[in-house]
Amino acid sequence: xxxxxxxxxxxxxxxxxxxxxxxxxxxxxxxxxxxxxxxxxxxxxxxxxxxxxxxxxxxxxxxxxxxxxxxxxxxxxx
Numbered sequence: 001x002x003x004x005x006x007x008x009x010x011x012x013x014x015x016x017x018x019x020x021x022x023x024x025x026x027x028x029x030x031x032x033x034x035x036x037x038x039x040x041x042x043x044x045x046x047x048x049x050x051x052x053x054x055x056x057x058x059x060x061x062x063x064x065x066x067x068x069x070x071x072x073x074x075x076x077x078x
Contacts, residue, residue: 001019002018002019005019005021006023006024007030007031008024008030008031008032008033009024009025009026009027009030009031009032009033010024010033010037011024011025011026012032012033012036013033013036013037014036014037017037019037034053035053035055038055038056038057038059039055039056040053040054040055040056041054041055041056042054049065050065
């Protein structure tokens with residue numbers, strides 16, 4: 001990733017992380033690490049922009065675009 005740093009937005013990484021850079025912050029077309037450098041322990045990807053990720057630090061991240069919040073929470077809790 002170091003060699004292709006120009007392709008990524010690493011602005012969410014901790015400031016002390018060696019790959020942290022504000023150069024590509026919020027630039028369209030740059031890939032972003034949604035976990036900010038934290039390793040992923042488990043993931044479920046149902047379709048584009050609908051996924052659930054369990055990080056190695058035991059935090060859970062869910063993203064569901066295109067459906068109402070109440071319906072997505074109801075589905076995620078089932």
